[in-house]
Amino acid sequence: MTYVKYGSIILITLVIVAGIGIPMSLEPAGFFEFPLIPGLEDKARNIFFHVPTAWTSVLAFLVGTFFGIRYLRTKNIEDDYKSVSAAGLGLLFCILATVTGALWARFNWGTFWNWDPRQTSIFILLLIYGAYFALRSAIESDEKRASLSAVYSIIAGLTVPFFVFVMPRMMAGLHPGARDDPSGKGPLMQSGMIAGNMRVFFYLSLLGFTLLFIWLLNLRIRAARLEHEHSRQQH
Amino acid sequence: MRSALSSTFALFQKDLQSELRTRYALNALLMFVVTSVATILFALRSDQPSPSTLSGMYWVVVFFTAMSSLSRIFVSEEERGTTMTLQLVASPSVVYFGKLIFNAVLTISLTVAVTLLYTIVFSEYFIIKSSSIFFATVLLGSLGFAAAATIIAAIVAKANTRGTLYPVLSFPILIVLLMTVMNATTKALEGAPFSDALEDFQILAGYILVMTGGSFLLFDFVWKD
Amino acid sequence: MIDFELTVNGLTKEFNRRSIFRDLSFTLAFNESLAITGRNGSGKSTLVKTLCGLLAPTRGKVEYRSGGTMLEIDDAKHKVGLVSPYLQLYDEFTGLENLLVLSNIRANGTSDHDRALHMLERFGLGSRQDDYVRTYSSGMKQRLKYCFALLHTPQALFLDEPTSNLDAEGIEIVKAVVREQRNAGFLVVATNDEQEAGWCQRRIDLG
Numbered sequence: 019m020t021y022v023k024y025g026s027i028i029l030i031t032l033v034i035v036a037g038i039g040i041p042m043s044l045e046p047a048g049f050f051e052f053p054l055i056p057g058l059e060d061k062a063r064n065i066f067f068h069v070p071t072a073w074t075s076v077l078a079f080l081v082g083t084f085f086g087i088r089y090l091r092t093k094n095i096e097d098d099y100k101s102v103s104a105a106g107l108g109l110l111f112c113i114l115a116t117v118t119g120a121l122w123a124r125f126n127w128g129t130f131w132n133w134d135p136r137q138t139s140i141f142i143l144l145l146i147y148g149a150y151f152a153l154r155s156a157i158e159s160d161e162k163r164a165s166l167s168a169v170y171s172i173i174a175g176l177t178v179p180f181f182v183f184v185m186p187r188m189m190a191g192l193h194p195g196a197r198d199d200p201s202g203k204g205p206l207m208q209s210g211m212i213a214g215n216m217r218v219f220f221y222l223s224l225l226g227f228t229l230l231f232i233w234l235l236n237l238r239i240r241a242a243r244l245e246h247e248h249s250r251q252q253h
Numbered sequence: 254m255r256s257a258l259s260s261t262f263a264l265f266q267k268d269l270q271s272e273l274r275t276r277y278a279l280n281a282l283l284m285f286v287v288t289s290v291a292t293i294l295f296a297l298r299s300d301q302p303s304p305s306t307l308s309g310m311y312w313v314v315v316f317f318t319a320m321s322s323l324s325r326i327f328v329s330e331e332e333r334g335t336t337m338t339l340q341l342v343a344s345p346s347v348v349y350f351g352k353l354i355f356n357a358v359l360t361i362s363l364t365v366a367v368t369l370l371y372t373i374v375f376s377e378y379f380i381i382k383s384s385s386i387f388f389a390t391v392l393l394g395s396l397g398f399a400a401a402a403t404i405i406a407a408i409v410a411k412a413n414t415r416g417t418l419y420p421v422l423s424f425p426i427l428i429v430l431l432m433t434v435m436n437a438t439t440k441a442l443e444g445a446p447f448s449d450a451l452e453d454f455q456i457l458a459g460y461i462l463v464m465t466g467g468s469f470l471l472f473d474f475v476w477k478d
Numbered sequence: 479m480i481d482f483e484l485t486v487n488g489l490t491k492e493f494n495r496r497s498i499f500r501d502l503s504f505t506l507a508f509n510e511s512l513a514i515t516g517r518n519g520s521g522k523s524t525l526v527k528t529l530c531g532l533l534a535p536t537r538g539k540v541e542y543r544s545g546g547t548m549l550e551i552d553d554a555k556h557k558v559g560l561v562s563p564y565l566q567l568y569d570e571f572t573g574l575e576n577l578l579v580l581s582n583i584r585a586n587g588t589s590d591h592d593r594a595l596h597m598l599e600r601f602g603l604g605s606r607q608d609d610y611v612r613t614y615s616s617g618m619k620q621r622l623k624y625c626f627a628l629l630h631t632p633q634a635l636f637l638d639e640p641t642s643n644l645d646a647e648g649i650e651i652v653k654a655v656v657r658e659q660r661n662a663g664f665l666v667v668a669t670n671d672e673q674e675a676g677w678c679q680r681r682i683d684l685g
Contacts, residue, residue, distance in 0.1 A: 090471075090474050093534075093536070095495065142425055142428055145424065145425040145428075146425045148421070149421050149422045149424075149425055152418060152421050152422070153408070153412060153418065153422060156412035156413045156414045156418055157411065157412050157413065158413070158494075159493060159494060160493075160494045160495060161492075161493070161494075161536075162411060162478065165474045165475070166408050166411060166412070166474075166475060168474070169404075169408060169471045169474050169475055170405075170408060170422065172467065172471060173401075173404060173405075173426060173464075173467060173468070173471065174425060174426060176463050176464065176467045177425075177426055177428075177429050177460075177463075179463075180429040180456060180459070180460060180463075181429060183456055184429050184432055184433055184456060185432075187436070187452070188432050188436060246495065250495050250496070256585045259582075259585050260582075260583050260584070260585040263579070263582035263583045263585060264583050266579075266582075267568075267579045267582075267583065270571075270579075271568065271570050271571070274570045275570050333566055333568070333569065334564060334565070334566035335565075335566050335567070335568060337527070337532055337560075337562070337564055337565045337566075338565050338566060338567065338580065338626075339583075340532050341530065341532065341555055341558070341560060341565070342555075342580050342581075342583045342584040343583050343584070344552040347583070477532070477533070477534055478527075478532070478533050478534075
């Protein structure tokens with residue numbers, strides 16, 4: 019865990035410094051200059067923060083559901099701590115992704131919210147997290163809470179594949195990679211446009227946020243364990 | 254297998270008979286339909302609603318009315334202390350399918366009521382130009398609705414704040430379904446050819462299968478304490 | 479004699495990580511009877527529910543065997559009769575309807591209309607069988623619970639607080655039922671009452 023902890027600190031610090039510090043120019047020369055994309059300009063730097071938070075919130079949902087399924091099989095309350103800890107972090111990263119996305123949308127597309135497929139998806143993920151915690155707070159028995167919330171997260175997970183089909187048909191996409199995007203990839207991801215160096219920092223950032231998630235998850239699980247030990251001793 | 258089917262049907266009959274006697278769900282459902290349609294009518298008084306507005310409003314009424322009554326199926330058992338009685342006489346799969354059929358019947362009657370009411374009050378605008386699309390949408394939509402609403406009802410019945418929790422838990426699960434049925438209903442009102450809505454029906458059929466299958470596998474964990 | 483028995487092995491139940499009972503093991507064979515005693519809140523009802531397969535144990539096993547083969551819990555339930563304050567019948571149906579509706583859902587074909595009428599008659603509810611249960615007194619409801627529990631001639635009979643709300647006449651009927659059950663299978667009684675615990679050969683005290 020020490021490696022995860024320092025790895026995430028170093029990587030994210032590096033990405034923050036590089037992502038904000040490296041200058042942009044229309045004709046980048048060398049590794050330490052990002053390309054300046056007309057229309058995106060400095061706003062492109064958000065890719066190092068926005069995409070990884072969204073990725074982490076989805077990852078957290080998968081991890082939470084995984085431990086939920088495991089709880090149903092083992093009935094080991096420890097798995098429930100893991101599940102709820104992952105979901106809590108998922109909610110946090112989901113909010114971060116929504117806020118960074120809304121800000122980026124405001125300055126690039128003109129409004130905070132456009133209901134494009136990915137914005138809608140993250141909104142639904144936010145609703146699922148909200149519902150999940152509302153459900154948990156309404157059940158008194160630990161065991162019942164664990165199994166019902168696990169079932170709910172699985173049921174919610176079952177609907178996710180449908181979004182992939184349904185949403186692009188219902189609404190126009192603005193994100194790069196959306197169906198209406200003629201290039202299929204959008205300016206940032208187009209191999210010619212996104213310079214190799216940007217891609218390097220982007221993947222480093224994904225890795226850094228993933229490590230951060232693992233570290234925080236570990237912390238939260240340990241805290242949950244202590245809290246339950248404490249409340250049990252009080253009985 | 255045969256005995257499981259007859260048990261399921263017996264449970265459905267029991268719920269139907271009980272509902273006809275107590276009218277717990279039915280009365281709430283009818284009043285909800287009438288009041289929400291009346292509210293929409295006031296809101297749209299002088300406007301000429303487009304097909305997409307009308308199909309949206311149609312399913313908004315169905316959603317909220319369903320949320321007012323579909324959870325009764327499990328909450329009433331829980332409140333009266335008859336959950337244990339049922340657990341003793343029936344296997345979880347019998348209970349799940351019995352309740353699912355009841356909720357499906359309730360949702361279908363609900364859509365019939367809303368359709369009739371819309372045809373009367375929006376007689377100029379709510380014209381079903383493609384009835385094949387419309388009926389297929391309403392039927393598949395009701396089944397999908399019941400599939401998702403039944404498992405959520407079973408979950409909510411075990412929690413404390415049932416009334417408010419039900420729509421909160423159901424909405425994220427039903428959003429895909431709502432988007433699809435609204436889309437298909439718009440096509441029905443615009444009079445599109447049946448083939449246009451085929452993809453919607455595939456999505457709905459997939460949704461029904463996945464939700465029913467998933468609920469069936471998970472119901473045990475919800476139903477048993 | 480039918481070979482029907484219940485084996486309990488290392489049974490533990492926890493709620494909110496607090497254990498209700500711990501590591502219980504015993505066997506109940508045909509013709510045997512067991513009393514579960516203990517003060518309020520000691521987990522008598524929880525144990526009865528777990529034995530009937532209505533609650534999943536945290537650890538350990540509850541196994542029913544018939545003729546040497548283990549029964550699936552859903553099949554075992556068809557051989558279990560339970561009277562419990564937590565088990566209610568439907569207010570909006572009549573006494574007779576309750577029995578018929580529930581036996582139709584059970585659908586194992588062992589109970590019929592005549593049997594239901596016989597049970598109602600035996601528990602003194604014959605004259606009120608077509609009245610809605612919501613009009614019944616609490617003692618009558620308790621009697622109806624016995625009709626429901628015995629309707630399918632269960633081999634395992636569980637009585638949780640067997641005589642609550644019953645009058646002297648009702649208690650006499652219950653005693654007769656208890657005597658008969660000794661020849662029909664096995665019996666478990668959960669109670670605080672010394673006299674009721676005395677109906678059984680053995681006893682588990684939950685403290």
